[in-house]
Amino acid sequence: MSQSTAYHSMRDKNGEMSEFHTWSSEQLGLFFRNKGLGEYSDLLRKHKITGQLAPLLEDSDLKEIxxxxxxxxxxxxxxxxxxxxxxxxxxxxxxLWNGEEQVFFSNVDRSFFTCWGMCPVDPSTYSLRTNHLRVKKVQPVRCGPVRLWCCGTYHHSNNIDLSKVDDVDVYGIPAPCVQRSCCCARGKDRIDIESRFENGGEKISLILEQGKGDEVAAMILNQVEESQQMDRGTSF
Incomplete structure (x- = not known):
C-alpha cells in the first residue's frame, strides 16, 4: 500500500480520521511517521501491529520489537x-438508534387532539448511544387528564448513564376499547428503565409503536451490559 493510499484510507468519507482500531499496520506506521517516529514504521509492519493490537503493547513489547x-x-x-x-x-x-414517542393510538385520536392537524404535535424523542440514552421528554399542557396540545408544551432532557441502569422492562398498553372497535387502533409498547443509583431511583419510560418495544429493549440491554463491563474494567 502506498503512503498516499494509506493516508486516504485513514479518513472516512467526510475527511475525518477513521477509527483507530480499524487501522492496518501500514496505516499505523504512516501515523507514527507523521509524528516523527517514521523509523519504526517497518517494525510495526514486520510484527503485524495493527490499530486493534497497538493499545495492548507494554513497554517490554516495544523493546522486543x-x-x-x-x-x-x-x-x-x-x-x-x-x-x-x-x-x-x-x-x-x-x-445506535433514534426513535420518537408514539403519542396517539390511531389517526382519529391524532385528529381529535390536534384539532384536525391545526395544532402540530411535538413528540418526545429518544437517542441511544454507546453508553448513554438521551431522552427529550415533551409534555403538553393539561387540563386534568386532557392533553391540550394547542396550548403549547414544555420539555426537559435526561441523559441516562447505561452503566448505572438496574432494570429494563417492556409492557404493552392496549388501545381504548372504543378506538379498537371503531378506529382499528393499535396499542403501544412502554419500556421502563430504572436505576437504583440515578436520580434517587427515578424511572424513565419510552412509549413506542406496538411491536417495537422488545427490539429496542434488547438493544438497550446490550449496551447496558457493555457499559457495565467497561465500568468494571473487563471490556477489551
Missing part, C-alpha cells in the same frame, strides 16, 4: 493513549 530509545517509547505510548482516547470519545457519540 526494536524500539530501544526510552524517549521514543514514551512518545509512542503517548500517541497511542491519545488515539485510544479519541476512539472512546467517538464511540460515546455514535448513535
Amino acid at each position: 526494536g524500539i530501544y530509545v526510552v524517549g521514543d517509547r514514551l512518545m509512542f505510548k503517548r500517541h497511542l493513549k491519545e488515539l485510544s482516547r479519541r476512539d472512546r470519545f467517538n464511540s460515546r457519540m455514535e448513535i
Whole structure:
C-alpha cells in the first residue's frame, strides 16, 4: 500500500480520521511517521501491529520489537493513549438508534387532539448511544387528564448513564376499547428503565409503536451490559 493510499484510507468519507482500531499496520506506521517516529514504521509492519493490537503493547513489547530509545517509547505510548482516547470519545457519540414517542393510538385520536392537524404535535424523542440514552421528554399542557396540545408544551432532557441502569422492562398498553372497535387502533409498547443509583431511583419510560418495544429493549440491554463491563474494567 502506498503512503498516499494509506493516508486516504485513514479518513472516512467526510475527511475525518477513521477509527483507530480499524487501522492496518501500514496505516499505523504512516501515523507514527507523521509524528516523527517514521523509523519504526517497518517494525510495526514486520510484527503485524495493527490499530486493534497497538493499545495492548507494554513497554517490554516495544523493546522486543526494536524500539530501544526510552524517549521514543514514551512518545509512542503517548500517541497511542491519545488515539485510544479519541476512539472512546467517538464511540460515546455514535448513535445506535433514534426513535420518537408514539403519542396517539390511531389517526382519529391524532385528529381529535390536534384539532384536525391545526395544532402540530411535538413528540418526545429518544437517542441511544454507546453508553448513554438521551431522552427529550415533551409534555403538553393539561387540563386534568386532557392533553391540550394547542396550548403549547414544555420539555426537559435526561441523559441516562447505561452503566448505572438496574432494570429494563417492556409492557404493552392496549388501545381504548372504543378506538379498537371503531378506529382499528393499535396499542403501544412502554419500556421502563430504572436505576437504583440515578436520580434517587427515578424511572424513565419510552412509549413506542406496538411491536417495537422488545427490539429496542434488547438493544438497550446490550449496551447496558457493555457499559457495565467497561465500568468494571473487563471490556477489551
